[in-house]
Amino acid sequence: MSQTTPHPIDLLIEARWVVPIEPHAVVLENHAVAIDGGNILALLPIAAARAAYAPRERVELGEHALIPGLVNSHTHNPMTLLRGLADDLPLMVWLQQHIWPAEAKVIGPEFVRDGVELAVAEMLRGGTTCANENYFFPDVIGATYRKLGFRAVVGLPVIEFPTAWATSQDEYFARAGEVHDSFRSDPLVSTAFAPHAPYTVSDESFERIRLQSDQLDIPVHLHLHETAHEIEEEKKKSGLRPFQRLQRLGLVNDRLIAVHMTQVTEGEIAACASAGVSVVHCPESNLKLASGFCPAEQFRRAGVNLAIGTDGCASNNDLDMFGEMRTAAQLAKAVAQDAAAFDAAFALRAATLDGARAIGLEASIGSIEPGKQADLAAVRLSDLETQPLYHVASQLVYACNRQQVTDVWIAGRRKLAARELIGMDTAAILARTRAWRERIVAA
Structure with missing residues (x-):
């Protein structure tokens, strides 16, 4: 019996919870999102994803909820x-x-x-x-x-x-x-x-x-x-x-x-x-x-x-x-x-x-579904402020804060990694912002 060769893809994100938004009010445990060319290929259990795909990059989020951006x-x-x-x-x-x-x-x-x-x-x-x-x-x-x-x-x-x-x-x-x-x-x-x-x-x-x-x-x-x-x-x-x-x-x-x-x-x-x-x-x-x-x-x-x-x-x-x-x-x-x-x-x-x-983009973004763009955010739920955890959606809305966002992707490209911005010079942004403050006050 022949074994299927895993399909090469750009990225596999594995999360403790995935909140796809559609279907409504669903939270999936221990699921992965397969991404290639900026698009979501599949949303499936982690074990099945590892058998089906050979990602060039794998991200494991064992304490996180993965949500649409x-x-x-x-x-x-x-x-x-x-x-x-x-x-x-x-x-x-x-x-x-x-x-x-x-x-x-x-x-x-x-x-x-x-x-x-x-x-x-x-x-x-x-x-x-x-x-x-x-x-x-x-x-x-x-x-x-x-x-x-x-x-x-x-x-x-x-x-x-x-x-x-x-x-x-x-x-x-x-x-x-x-x-x-x-x-x-x-x-x-x-x-x-x-x-x-x-x-x-x-x-x-x-x-x-x-x-x-x-x-x-x-x-x-x-x-x-x-x-x-x-x-x-x-x-x-x-x-x-x-x-x-x-x-x-x-x-x-x-x-x-x-x-x-x-x-x-x-x-x-x-x-x-x-x-x-x-x-x-x-x-x-x-x-x-x-x-x-x-x-x-x-x-x-x-x-x-x-x-x-x-x-x-x-x-x-x-x-x-x-x-x-x-x-x-x-x-x-x-x-x-x-x-x-x-x-x-x-x-x-x-x-x-x-x-x-x-805004007319529901066909492209807003939920974690095959065929949509991979605009995603990972939210760490293991912090003291979000424990104990009984209901993921409630915790995200009523207890979570934005500092618990650790990783972000837009069209499959990482924009935030472990709270660090990718491709943006934070020091330069702050310097320009402070210069504008001085100019506005002077004006």
Whole structure:
């Protein structure tokens, strides 16, 4: 009887637990993920994997849970350089009197590049492998993500006033087209329209966005119903709630990524469900700015695709998706007055597969399934803080912290090994960050 020769592959990761996300709420013990060419070939018991494959590299994670890389579904990563600049202020005061004036003095390609690099280092050390980006100079943002081998959806900004990026409506759209074309076939970087919010974008611009997002088949990513003030101002201006205005303009559809959504009616929740809108919950930013509470459990029960984002470091003040999952789950329970709401398995799904679905990447990432890209994070669960261990998913959401992330891969390439960043100069990143601090303070 002939014995089958093991198949050569790039990488075999063996873990004490694998949390594939799909099927839902499943935890597999003593399983391995076979990876070749950046793709997941198989997920199978360790003994079977060793018999079937001859890996060029084997990684044994005897005390770890292997999860899909976390998806930060809403962030402004260049603003990492503004972390802690203007705290303990309400949204519009924070934005109009502090953040926008500070940005105006320093924003440019170098600020954006260095802010993104600092953010990537932080995200990788926290198990995040993909970000949905919303900021100016998307050409530089995308080029930086590409250089660092980090997965991102880069927002194409549209706003009704001149900025360092563009000075007119026509220029915003012309530059958006150029940036989209430059990343059209990139394996890691894709694009979405990123109109800032209904209160800063005109009907004419929204109509152009709707037409072009249909033509290009890309999402529309914007802040929506973040505060009660935003809604009252729109009602005074147009007689409509911002969501109603977007409905009238044809933007409430399955390409819409609606961020925050703290002030919503039951009808708006139902409309999101029927139209296929994705909602991004940013609980810590909303809490810190006192913007309100997204009724996450109501959205979930209605069947709305619900993702999680950190927002930017200027309003959070971190890019910690483990912290965000925990806050999202706990806050949802309090808002719904139901301890069973937004359970741990769902929190993990919102931070992975449902985040990937929101940004149009669910076919490629977000779960550990054959055929998908190998975006993975290993979380050590043997620490004192996560012992004893009864339920892996609960421990990941309610007890774990990002310092327990030891190893990260994007498309099968190791980006973090035993807590050390691969291919990134930490000392240089810190030196540039401190130089920006001095420059911003001086300005």
